[in-house]
Amino acid sequence: MSQFDNVSVVKKANVYFDGKCVSHTVAQADGTKKSVGVILPSTLTFTTGVPEIMECVSGTCRVRLKGQSEWKAYGAGQSFNAPANSSFEIEVAGEPYHYVCHFG
Numbered sequence: 686m687s688q689f690d691n692v693s694v695v696k697k698a699n700v701y702f703d704g705k706c707v708s709h710t711v712a713q714a715d716g717t718k719k720s721v722g723v724i725l726p727s728t729l730t731f732t733t734g735v736p737e738i739m740e741c742v743s744g745t746c747r748v749r750l751k752g753q754s755e756w757k758a759y760g761a762g763q764s765f766n767a768p769a770n771s772s773f774e775i776e777v778a779g780e781p782y783h784y785v786c787h788f789g
Contacts, residue, residue, distance in 0.1 A: 689711055689713065689719075691713070691714050692711050692712060692713050692714070693711070693712045694709055694710070694711050694712075695709060695710040695711075695712075696709075699720065699722070701729075702727065702729050704725075705724060705725045705727040705729060706722060706723070706724045706725070706727075706729060707722055707723055708720040708721060708722025708723070708786070709721055709722065717787075717788070717789065718788050718789075719785055719786060719787050719788065720785070720786045720788075721784075721785050721786075722783075722784055722786070723781045723782065723783050723784075724746070724775065724777045724781065724782045724784070725777065725781050726777050726778055726779060726780075726781070727776075727777060728774065728775070728776040728777075729774070729775055730772055730773070730774050730775075731767075731772060731773055731775065732771070732772045733767050733768065733769055733770065733771050733772065733773070734769065734770065735769050735788050735789050736766065736767065736768055736769045736788075736789060737766070737767045737786055737787065737788055738764050738765070738766050738767075738786070738787040739759075739764055739765050739766075739767065739775075739784055739785075739786055739787075740763075740764040740784060740785045740786075740787065741759050741760055741761050741762065741763050741764065741782065741783070741784055742761065742783040742784060742785060743761050743780075743782075743783045744760075744761070744777065744779075744780050744781055744782035744783055745758065745759065745760045745761075745777075745778075745779070745780075745782065746758070746759055746775050746776060746777050746782045747759075747775070747776040748765050748773055748774065748775050748776075749773065749774045750765075750767060750768075750771070750772075750773045751771045751772045751773060752771075756776070
């Protein structure tokens with residue numbers, strides 16, 4: 686799907702890591718929340734409170750989940766799952782990584 690219909694968007698951006706990651710929270714009619722954002726070239730560590738599915742809209746990244754030794758690459762149309770109460774490292778090189786994060 687290329688767009689979300691019938692949603693509410695929080696106007697103020699979520700800005701993390703000195704502006705290397707910027708997103709907006711999107712609330713759907715059924716109460717589920719997502720964030721839509723961009724990560725600029727960098728290597729960042731995110732922590733999770735709930736399970737997350739990170740969907741790549743464009744760009745590429747490499748990801749290493751907590752407890753794993755290997756990095757895995759993801760590109761447009763692909764996604765990865767991060768478990769609740771954990772963390773993951775994400776490396777973006779070159780073009781920005783555009784994503785949708787699905788919570789819960």
